[in-house]
Amino acid sequence: MIVLGLSSGTSADGIDVAAADLRLEGDLIRLAPLGHRTTPYSPGLRQAIRNALPPAATTMEAVCRIDTGVGQEFAEAARRAHEDFTGGRAALVASHGQTLFHWAEGSRIHGTLQLGQPAWIAEATGLPVVSDLRAADVAAGGQGAPLAALLDALLLSGRAEPAAALNLGGIANVTVVRDGSPPQAFDTGPANALMDAAVRRVTGGRADVDSGGALARSGTPDADLLEHLLAEPYYRLAPPKSTGLELFGPAHLDAALQKIRVPSDADLLSTLAELTAVTVADALRPFAVAEVVASGGGVHNPVLMERLAARLRPTRLLTSESLGLDGDAKEAYLFALLGFLTWHGLAGSVPTCTGARRAPVAGRLTPGTGPLRLPAPVTTAPRRLRVEAPGS
Structure with missing residues (x-):
């Protein structure tokens, strides 16, 4: 299954997008990187994000505009990657979005907010989108981070x-x-x-x-x-x-x-x-x-x-x-992996790392332009990952 992963870090510099060919064989995941690029945010959107980041005050209008703008710019980055890296063969997009707020009090996390409306990505690519990848872990008592674990x-x-x-x-x-x-x-x-x-x-x-x-x-x-x-x-x-x-x-x-x-x-x-x-x-x-x-x-x-x-x-x-994994692309490949696991009904976090009571399936699904058909859930959880050359 070819999955596009999209992310933007706390620096809000731009959009990382990576395409991965992922296969699950028993407890082994094979990941073949197909391409990666970073697309800077448009200057206006980047400034809007930075103006809204803590400790600055913001408004619901600004949040709505950022949510829409990030969704649209992620959508264009995904559309181009779908064409350039996969030849239109991707089956799924996983979008982390842009973190705007992480509600922490001491060692306890009450909530986390990532913006970037996934409907724009689904419309631009025609593909289903997995998004909001941290909230389930927080609801299960975890930190919602670090998902890279x-x-x-x-x-x-x-x-x-x-x-x-x-x-x-x-x-x-x-x-x-x-x-x-x-x-x-x-x-x-x-x-x-x-x-x-x-x-x-x-x-x-x-x-x-x-x-x-x-x-x-x-x-x-x-x-x-x-x-x-x-x-x-x-x-x-x-x-x-x-x-x-x-x-x-x-x-x-x-x-x-x-x-x-x-x-x-x-x-x-x-x-x-x-x-x-x-x-x-x-x-x-x-x-x-x-x-x-x-x-x-x-x-x-x-x-x-x-x-x-x-x-x-x-x-x-x-x-x-x-x-074998490009360090600049690692987080985008991470979210491609998380989307792949969600699609197959597998957990998207490690409780001993996030502090969650259990390991929930991550994210929410936005249908693409066609009907949403999920495969039967996989029952064997992966324990190993190997990075391989495409086609190997």
Whole structure:
């Protein structure tokens, strides 16, 4: 079954779309990547999303406009991928949408909101759409995150030594896989979120990222600021736990800089890269993993990767490319996988990772232009995932 997966992360940079040919054989899922691209949001929609993100106030009109705009731009990205990557052979679309709010109070999650009306995607592609992929886990008492744990646990299964998958998006999340033990996963804290906020701060909004980590490399971590940031109580919460821009957004950085002497621009970026490295390494230390497999936008920041490698040592730091999966496309492939599982009546989260009471089937279905015909539910849950070349 060929499935299109669509997502947009907390940075709201654009739409990741990937096409995957997925086959289930016993407890093994075979995933053949067929193509991936990132399409930037239109400037107006991107600004509207950022204007509505916490801690900003917003209106129901703005929410409606964003929901429609994200749905329409996801729809166009899916339509093009359907033609370019699959030759019109895809059978299903799975859309994560754009997270606008994650309602967290301490370690408890009360709700989560992803926008991007799926009816636009169904209309543009003619295909059924699985969307709203986090809510069922939250209703079952879970965090609704990190959903990446499902793919990570399948991909890293069967290793002789404990291993962890690390995603460096706006927020950093890890999945720890140890033979003989249930997987564990949680958000460790910010990855790129505070660094990107700092870049916008020091450039007056002219830039969104520290390209190549150039500014961070020219600076030195500020000990006082780093100590203040590390005092955030979130880091000491026990997993499962999840977070977002509601906590680690621009306001978090602004509040710290009001209390601590503002360092130079270079030192500020260097400090925030060190913050991510320290908090990831500290979070993984109790698990004594032998290697960490990283993916996400943060792997393109060489300073961040160098600091992570230093803080994690002697644990080996790799990227997901070593396992055959493009790190920039991993989340889009994750949602293609989740859609595939939902279509076949299989659970879309790992309770030991999200904290849910049970593992629910994820999402809701929007019919395409034809009748909705679901296959008979599969009774054997997958335990392994193998990335293969198309046609193998």
